[in-house]
Amino acid sequence: MRRKGLASMAVQAVERATSFGPAVALSCRECGERVPLGPVFACTSCFGPLEVAYELPLGDPEGLRRRIESGPANIWRYAPLLPVPADVASRPNLRPGFTQLVRADNLARELGVTGELHVKDDSGNPTHSFKDRVVAVAVEAARAFGFTTLSCSSTGNLAGAVGAAAARAGLRSCVFIPHDLEAGKVVMAAVYGGDLVGIEGTYDDVNRFCSELIGDPLGEGWGFVNVNLRPYYGEGSKTLAYEICEQLGWRLPDQLVVPIASGSQLTKIDKGLRELIALGLVEDRPYRIFGAQAEGCSPVSRAFKDGQDVVRPVKPDTIAKSLAIGNPADGPYVLDIARRTGGAVEDVTDPEIVDAIRLLARTEGIFAETAGGVTVGVTRKLLEAGVLDPSLTTVVLNTGDGLKTLDAVAAGPSVTIRPSLGAFREAGLG
Amino acid sequence: MRRKGLASMAVQAVERATSFGPAVALSCRECGERVPLGPVFACTSCFGPLEVAYELPLGDPEGLRRRIESGPANIWRYAPLLPVPADVASRPNLRPGFTQLVRADNLARELGVTGELHVKDDSGNPTHSFKDRVVAVAVEAARAFGFTTLSCSSTGNLAGAVGAAAARAGLRSCVFIPHDLEAGKVVMAAVYGGDLVGIEGTYDDVNRFCSELIGDPLGEGWGFVNVNLRPYYGEGSKTLAYEICEQLGWRLPDQLVVPIASGSQLTKIDKGLRELIALGLVEDRPYRIFGAQAEGCSPVSRAFKDGQDVVRPVKPDTIAKSLAIGNPADGPYVLDIARRTGGAVEDVTDPEIVDAIRLLARTEGIFAETAGGVTVGVTRKLLEAGVLDPSLTTVVLNTGDGLKTLDAVAAGPSVTIRPSLGAFREAGLG
Missing domain, CATH: 3.40.50.1100 (Rossmann fold)
Incomplete structure (x- = not known):
């Protein structure tokens, strides 16, 4: 009965092919089997996860680049690379994306980074997360x-x-x-x-x-x-990769530090980078992807360090609630990507997360959610360990907004005084 | 002693003339007296407020428009019209602005607006306010x-x-x-x-x-x-006017609804609109500016309704704390502008503010601060009173973010249940 429902919806999907732009099918990440575009997520042959397969506009990178650059200042500039209709930009939606890539020179100095350090700040999205x-x-x-x-x-x-x-x-x-x-x-x-x-x-x-x-x-x-x-x-997460490269002047970063919740975002960033290479929009050279978790929910980091391919579920206990997925569906793929690209997966403690939130705020004026504390904290840890190369171009993701995790940073006034110069003088802040 | 300090700083300012781009002097809003660019704010002759005077790039509107359109997606695209150095975009700053102008068709339907209704959503700025x-x-x-x-x-x-x-x-x-x-x-x-x-x-x-x-x-x-x-x-507030007109396709809106705290923002939006007309970037036709206050701090609205030129200070008592300025410095200028343009100043109660926050969230997915509840609430009130024309192009400002005034909207789960289909069925939400 359920299978029949899915099949009939898949037929509808084919009829609506133009709704999905360059997407042509769903394809199993494990066995490669293709099924029509429909509201399905697991392969009926092997139960592997389905992902969108495209006929991408290969062969004219300059034309594609011009088309993207003349598009709207949001994710729909990449509509030719997404499963969306060509007129998506004119439909009622929140128009997320094209958030700032912040050149973080102050943070670089504090961390001893001599190359370019950038923060991709997705707190600028309409509801302030990626x-x-x-x-x-x-x-x-x-x-x-x-x-x-x-x-x-x-x-x-x-x-x-x-x-x-x-x-x-x-x-x-x-x-x-x-x-x-x-x-x-x-x-x-x-x-x-x-x-x-x-x-x-x-x-x-x-x-x-x-x-x-x-x-x-x-x-x-x-x-x-x-x-x-x-x-x-x-x-949708591929657009993070597209934007980072476009904002770097159509260039791959050398190193990316990405938070891991389900792991989906990290795998799609990798997919996006590989697409840009295939499309000829960026030069093909090595990049390394690093995954970041909170120690209180670090099943992927644990597996990476133990040299395992299997991610063992944990019960989360961390202030980084937006990353608190104890059984991350894409964990094994994250391990693959970290290993294939020469990256790593690391985790930081809750106090390190808070320190990193404050560090990013103090140096760059970016108030990150706990998840941003995780990536900045892991960046610091991996630099100290000599795993991240401080001389290269590194992009750290901040995927959320500090206003949503206020309790994590117990910040308040240095002092409260009466409105008088005498009281201010006594406070010693002049 | 203080006067001498100011004078010497004014001399420094002249030396640094290139730091201020097209700005050439400060000019008294009351008596027109000019003084060199310096860290001063009141006219020494009449104590009137000083504002920046420019030599604007007149005479080549098409060239200026192209220059703006090829600039960065933030306020620095308007650097030729601001008191900032030409290289400002490459200096370390937060790069605010070019926030979304949202075509608010859902809200328009609820309010009975038949023309274009737009929300200028400044919650998209780096720290989520204008x-x-x-x-x-x-x-x-x-x-x-x-x-x-x-x-x-x-x-x-x-x-x-x-x-x-x-x-x-x-x-x-x-x-x-x-x-x-x-x-x-x-x-x-x-x-x-x-x-x-x-x-x-x-x-x-x-x-x-x-x-x-x-x-x-x-x-x-x-x-x-x-x-x-x-x-x-x-x-800096002029950039709101510039962006609104550029995002409308280099066109003046017919009606703007702007919050009033000190009143500065409203006066600078008017200044920005007049500059665009003078520069030939928009067609010169009438626009009306409406000011919005919370009833609990409505000295300008009170003066407008009473036909007064003088704004009598009040002690604020409203949830719209970002507008809670009881003695608004630019109140008299706001009155001038509302009257000159055929606008008005109106206020809404705290419950009306909360209703308006929810209305905007429910219809357009924009979570506004209380100040945004004030402008949307006043828009509704002025439409009901027949003061705003529903057939025209209207822009309503949201200048802040709902995450900063969470207590204003006591929103929470419809229901909390155990993770079972039975419990969900009983909750009656399916």
Whole structure:
């Protein structure tokens, strides 16, 4: 019965082929089997994850580059490389992306980096996390498949991104979060007027619940951005790679430090970089990808250090809640990429995360979420260990906003005084 | 003694003329007297406020337009119209601006607007308020005058903007806030590592204290962005006008709804629009500017309704703390502009502000600060009263971010359940 539903939706998908631009099929990451574009996420042969396969516009890199550069200042400038319709920029959506790549000279000095150090600051997105990118692509797929409710399991950032995107797109939303998230994330998830459901459990419990719901009549007509729309959703993360290279002047960075939650973002950044090479938009030379986790949820880092191919699930316990996925679906692929590119996976403690948040704020005026503290902290640790090369061009990702994790940094006034010069003089700050 | 100090600094300013691009002098808004560019803010003849006077690049609108359009996607694309050096874009700063102008069709439908309705969403700035614009311009002036400490009095947003901008620019910062601000604003003001001083009193008390400090040896070498750098600082708000017109396709909107705190932003938006007309970048036709206040701090609205020219100070009591200036310096100029352009000044209650925040979030996926609730609420009120014309092109400003005023909207989960289909079914949300 469920299989029949999927098959009929896949047929609809073929009819709507123009909705997906250059995308031509879904392809299994494990066995390579191809299926038509549809709201499916696992290979029926081997249960491997499906990803979007394209007919990319090869052969005219200069023309493609000009087309991108004359496009809008958001992710839709890369529409020729995404599973979205050609007119996507004119549809009602949040227009995320083309966030700042910040040349972080002050931070470089503090860390002893002599090459170029950049922070890709995705706190500039509409709901202030990179999730706006992936959701924007998923919304187009939801429209194409005729879904009327947009849903997700979320550690917080995704909930806000889905709520906001659904509101703009005129879709209903119903999102699921662990009951104990940060206040900022809870309010942001609820304020857009969709349904918000707290789940008594961890993110992994929420995720399992959503997988059940999707197979139940209750979930019919629902697009779960990170479940049945996951192949499309994931493609949104490629735009981070595109933007970094374009903002570097169509050049690959030598080293990237990327946070790991499910691991999807890191794998899609790698995919995006390889596409740019294949398209002739950047020179083909080596790059190294480094994954960053919080020690309190570091199953991928653990596996990397132990030389394992298998990621053993853990129960998360860290202030970096947006990375607190104990059973990361793309963990094995992250290990592959870190090893293949000569990178690594490392983790930092909660106090190191807080220190790194403050370091980035103090040096570059960027107030990062805990996830940004994780990448900056891991960058520092890998530099100290001699694993990252300080003489190269390095890009560190900040994927979220400090305003959503206020409790992590207990910052306040240096002093509180009466409004008088005498009181100020006594405070000794003049 | 103080006068002598100012004069010698004015001489330095002349020497540094190239630091200010097309700006040639400061000019008194009241009596028109001109003084050299310097860290001064009041006319020595009549005590009127000083503002920046330019030699603008008249005579080649097409060339100027092309130059702007090929500039960076931030306020520095308008460097030829600002008191900043020509190389400003390559200096370390936060690169604010060029935020989204959102075509708000969903909101238009709810409000019965048949023309174009747009929201200029300045929550997309680096510290998520329009203050990044004004501070970025003030930082360049601070550098030119050799100030080493950046300071301000603030209702919150400015504190974060100054802290972040100083960090990136490598300046010390020391900012002053009322002791009872929202948690998000306090943390954001403190996290960048500068000194943050809580003042026991209202914003107006903080402001008076800063005016004292600036005349005291304690404050020597300090650039107060909204006091002794105020003429430069204010110019940053012109970029809102430039961007709105450019994003409309080099076209004036018919109606603008702008929040009023000190009133400076509204007056500079008007200045920016008039400059674009003078430069030939937009067609010269009528526009109307509407000011928006919270009822709990509505001295300008009160004066407008009473037909007064004088604004009588009030003691603020509203959730819209970023607009809670009881003695707005530019109030009389706001009255002039509202009357000259055929606009109005209106206010809304705190519950209307909260309703408007939710309305904007639900319809457009934009989570505004209370100040955005004020402009959207006033827009609704003026439409219902037949004062705003629903058939015209209207732009409503959102100048801040909902994450900084979380307490205003008590939003949370619709329901919290165990992770089971049965529990979800019982919740009745399927």
